[in-house]
Amino acid sequence: MALFETVLACLFLVIAYLSKLHQPGTVYLLLGSLLYLLGTILVTIVFNVPLNDALAIAKPDSTGGANLWAIYRRSGTMFGQ
Secondary structure (H helix, E strand, C coil): CHHHHHHHHHHHHHHHHHHHCCCCCHHHHHHHHHHHHHHHHHHHHHHHHHHHHHHHHCCCCCHHHHHHHHHHHHHHCHHHC
């Protein structure tokens, strides 16, 4: 939920400050908001959602399921560090 609230805040900032490009620091605010939007939403859609979908249908007691969970633990959690 916090992901989407932050996205809404960034979208609000982008819309509110597009007309104020002449003010100092506005470009940095817009760039930061856009980078956050692209970074979080893009990473979530491209990497996290497909992995979560695959984990949801994987049978943990199968070889494929065990391998998928091992990949998840190694790359997707702090426990794999």
